[in-house]
Amino acid sequence: MKIGKLDIDRPVILAPMEDVTDRAFRQLCKRHGADIVYTEFVSAEALRRGIEKTVRKLKADPVERPLAVQIFGSTVESMVEAAVIAEEFQPDYLDINFGCPTKKVAGKGAGAALLKEPEKMAAIAEAVVKAVRLPVTAKTRIGWDHESINILDVLRRLEDAGIQALALHGRTRSDMYKGKADWGWIAEAKRHARIPLIANGDVWSPEDALRMFLETGADGVMIGRGSIGNPFIFSGTKHLLKTGTPPPPPDFRLRIKAAIEHLQLSVEFKGEKYGTLEMRRHYATYLKGLPKVSVVRNKLVREEDWRAVESILLEYREECEGYAREGRIREHAEYLNDHSDKLVLNYKASNTTI
Numbered sequence: 001m002k003i004g005k006l007d008i009d010r011p012v013i014l015a016p017m018e019d020v021t022d023r024a025f026r027q028l029c030k031r032h033g034a035d036i037v038y039t040e041f042v043s044a045e046a047l048r049r050g051i052e053k054t055v056r057k058l059k060a061d062p063v064e065r066p067l068a069v070q071i072f073g074s075t076v077e078s079m080v081e082a083a084v085i086a087e088e089f090q091p092d093y094l095d096i097n098f099g100c101p102t103k104k105v106a107g108k109g110a111g112a113a114l115l116k117e118p119e120k121m122a123a124i125a126e127a128v129v130k131a132v133r134l135p136v137t138a139k140t141r142i143g144w145d146h147e148s149i150n151i152l153d154v155l156r157r158l159e160d161a162g163i164q165a166l167a168l169h170g171r172t173r174s175d176m177y178k179g180k181a182d183w184g185w186i187a188e189a190k191r192h193a194r195i196p197l198i199a200n201g202d203v204w205s206p207e208d209a210l211r212m213f214l215e216t217g218a219d220g221v222m223i224g225r226g227s228i229g230n231p232f233i234f235s236g237t238k239h240l241l242k243t244g245t246p247p248p249p250p251d252f253r254l255r256i257k258a259a260i261e262h263l264q265l266s267v268e269f270k271g272e273k274y275g276t277l278e279m280r281r282h283y284a285t286y287l288k289g290l291p292k293v294s295v296v297r298n299k300l301v302r303e304e305d306w307r308a309v310e311s312i313l314l315e316y317r318e319e320c321e322g323y324a325r326e327g328r329i330r331e332h333a334e335y336l337n338d339h340s341d342k343l344v345l346n347y348k349a350s351n352t353t354i
């Protein structure tokens with residue numbers, strides 16, 4: 001798949017996720033094999049106003065490359081200004097969010113709302129493409145609702161505007177996260193595409209990722225929720241693509257090690273206090289399905305010192321060695337397939353389902 005100077009065969013990509021794909025999580029996923037990572041979306045309005053918290057979201061380290069910065073906004077002017085600011089941080093490419101369905105974004109005419117105004121969407125894309133030297137890509141959904149699926153029209157307009165690749169989540173805005181992503185529409189878009197097409201939606205395992213490549217013919221696969229608490233999904237997918245055999249499931253030792261790595265990265269970038277507090281919402285997914293997990297989770301979320309948290313995790317790993325000897329540890333695949341418990345979705349309060 002080619003985007004500007006990048007040329008990666010069948011890339012497995014970390015999706016942009018607000019409050020999730022910060023520097024720490026991006027670097028963790030990179031260590032575990034993600035080919036390309038995206039920042040959380042960045043508000044064009046906030047960027048042009050120089051809001052410190054927003055500008056900070058553009059910061060990245062060279063180890064994260066290739067990296068895309070994603071911006072969202074509802075006007076040509078704000079998006080052009082934001083693109084120019086974002087370009088100064090020298091990501092490998094800029095991505096425009098035309099898919100976010102939330103009230104705070106789509107409700108204000110940005111994100112998925114632009115699926116209802118394809119001319120304006122194309123005008124924004126074209127103006128951003130002209131304003132920067134970086135390659136510009138876009139990410140969207142298949143339409144606003146099932147009565148107005150317009151992805152083929154949108155794809156053509158974006159191509160004409162100079163967009164260099166499209167990431168497509170196989171749902172409409174009105175689906176939010178309900179049902180299953182429609183990979184059929186992704187395959188249809190790929191058949192019509194003159195630019196690389198990145199397939200997205202409901203990849204929960206390396207096997208899903210392989211199936212998505214095969215069923216859609218897409219140039220790349222993008223993974224969001226399936227990577228939360230499970231960065232091994234990237235290395236696992238690459239293993240499967242390369243060897244044709246399923247990767248060995250990550251055991252509790254690897255999962256606890258990844259939780260500790262994530263904690264250390266979080267502390268490195270956010271400081272001891274916030275880095276430790278921020279990690280609280282992640283333990284559930286790293287430890288999901290392991291014996292007596294609620295006891296250890298209760299301990300973890302009370303602790304404010306990251307070294308103490310690390311010790312609790314290390315002690316728990318020892319405890320798990322004992323459970324493993326007794327045959328009480330479930331296979332990874334078993335708990336992974338059970339994503340109905342909403343743990344992976346609990347990152348945002350329910351009113352901000354993206």
Ligand SMILES: Cc1cc2nc3c(=O)[nH]c(=O)nc-3n(C[C@H](O)[C@H](O)[C@H](O)COP(=O)(O)O)c2cc1C
Nearest residue numbers: 015016017018040041169201202203223224225354
């Ligand atoms: C917590 C969360 C935050 C998200 N934030 C963004 C975002 O900032 N930009 C974006 O384009 N999509 C965002 N998304 C959508 C994902 O990038 C992706 O399109 C969606 O989750 C479907 O892929 P998945 O089934 O692999 O998770 C977010 C999704 C979640 C769950």
